Amino acid sequence: MSIVTGRILWDTVFNKAGWTYATNWTDVAGFDGVHAMDWVDFTIARLPAGSDRRLTATNAAGTSFAVNTAALYYRPFSGMTVTVNVKSHSGTTLATLALDGTKAFAWLSFADHNVLNGQTVYLQFVVTGGSFDLRQAFLGPVLAYSVAANSPQAGVSKNPRPPIFQGAAQPRNNLSVNGSFLGRNIRAQNRTGTIEIDYVLPAWIRATWEPFVTHATSKTWFYAWDYDNYPTEVVFCGASEIIPPESTGPKYWSVQIPYLALNK
Numbered sequence: 001m002s003i004v005t006g007r008i009l010w011d012t013v014f015n016k017a018g019w020t021y022a023t024n025w026t027d028v029a030g031f032d033g034v035h036a037m038d039w040v041d042f043t044i045a046r047l048p049a050g051s052d053r054r055l056t057a058t059n060a061a062g063t064s065f066a067v068n069t070a071a072l073y074y075r076p077f078s079g080m081t082v083t084v085n086v087k088s089h090s091g092t093t094l095a096t097l098a099l100d101g102t103k104a105f106a107w108l109s110f111a112d113h114n115v116l117n118g119q120t121v122y123l124q125f126v127v128t129g130g131s132f133d134l135r136q137a138f139l140g141p142v143l144a145y146s147v148a149a150n151s152p153q154a155g156v157s158k159n160p161r162p163p164i165f166q167g168a169a170q171p172r173n174n175l176s177v178n179g180s181f182l183g184r185n186i187r188a189q190n191r192t193g194t195i196e197i198d199y200v201l202p203a204w205i206r207a208t209w210e211p212f213v214t215h216a217t218s219k220t221w222f223y224a225w226d227y228d229n230y231p232t233e234v235v236f237c238g239a240s241e242i243i244p245p246e247s248t249g250p251k252y253w254s255v256q257i258p259y260l261a262l263n264k
Contacts, residue, residue, distance in 0.1 A: 005228035006145045006195065007107075009071045010212055010221035012138035013121060015039065018061025024054045028131075036137045039219045041073060041236060041262060047125055047132040049080075055137055056122035064116045069142040070095065070108040070123060071222035073135040073236045073262075077101040080129030086110060086139070089119035104135075105234040107224055109142070136236065138222055143212055145197045162225050163191045163261045164233045192240065195223070196256040198248065205245050209255050216257060217242055223261065235261035 013019050014037040023033035023045075031046035036055060047053045059065060070086050078101050086094040086108060095110040115121045123137055174183055200209070215221070216239040223237045224230075237259040245255045 005226055006197075007069070007109075007224040007227040008143040008145075008195075008212060008221055009069050009107075009138050009140060009223075010143065010215050010219070011140040012037070013057040013059070013065065013067060013115070013140055014055065014137060016057075016061070016065075016140075018059070020058045020060055022054075022056045022058070024052070024056070025050065031133070036134045039136070041135045041220075043135070044075065045134045045137075047127055047134060049127045049130060051126050051128075053125040053127060053132075054122050055125075056120050057139065058120045059115045059117050062117055064114050065141075066112045066114050067121060067140050068110055068112045070137070070139045071234065072099070072106040072137050073222070074099065074104060074106070075133035075135065076104055077130065077132065080127070080132070082128075082132050083126040084108070085124040085126070087122050087124050088113060089115070089121065100232075103232065105222075105232075105236070107222070107227065107231060107234045109227070109231075112141075136220075143208060145200075162230070162233060163193050163223070163235045163259075164225075164230075191235065191261040192259070193261065194256055194258045196254070198254045199252045200245075200255060201251070202253060205253055205255060209245070213239075213242060213257065223259070237261045 014021050021037060025048055027033055028046045031044050033045045035043035036045035072084065082099040083096065084099060085096045088094055094113055095108040097106055097108050099106055121139065123139060125132060175181060220236060220238045222234060224234045239257055240260045241258045243256050245253050248254050
C-alpha cells in the first residue's frame, strides 16, 4: 500500500510581512498583477504574451527564508502555450513546468532554496499565442505530513478523501404539473473534505500546524492530498471550521481541519 503524502502551501512570499513584490508587464485595467497575490480566486491577473513575464518577490524582512514549492491557480486555456520557471536571485532555474491548458492548477516542487535578505526569487512565465489569466500564485515552504519510517512526528494521514472525486454539482430535475420531465439545471457546489492527521508530536503542532491554522482562519491555501502518487490533483482551499488539536495518549496528538475546495 502506498503512503499518502499530503502537501499544503500557505506561507507565500508574494504576500508575506517584510517582503515586497513587483511585476514587469503593463497591467490591463481591471486585471492587475496584484490580483495574483490577494488570496481570492474571483480576481484575475492577465499576463500578455511574452517570453519573460515576471512575478518577483524581494526579501526585505531582515532574515533568510527557504522556499521549495510553487502553486498556481489559473484559467484553463487553448490555442496557446504557457511555461512557468521558478528562478533564483542569480537567475538559476529551480523548477520548470509547461502548464496543462485543460486544467486550472499546477504544483512545482524543488530542493530547498534559501533566499537571503535583500535577494529576490521570482516566477517567470513564457506565454505564447495569447494572454494568460492567473488567479493565484503562491511560492514558499511546503507543509508536509507524509509518514516516514521511525518518524511518527511526520504524521499519519487518516482516511483521506481525495477532493478531486467529491461531488461539486447538485442536479435539480424540473417536472410539469402533469408529471412530464421538463429538463434539469445544475447548481454548482464546491468540494468539501477534512484533512486529518494522527500521531503528531506537540512540538510539531506548535511549530508547524498552529501557524498554518492561524493563517487558515482568514485566508486560503493550496492543497495536494497525495503529492507523491497524484501530483496533479491539486485544489485551492479555505477552512470551513477551526478545530483545536486533540490528545490521543501520553505522547501523540491528532489534528484536523475541515475545508471547502475549488477544483475548476
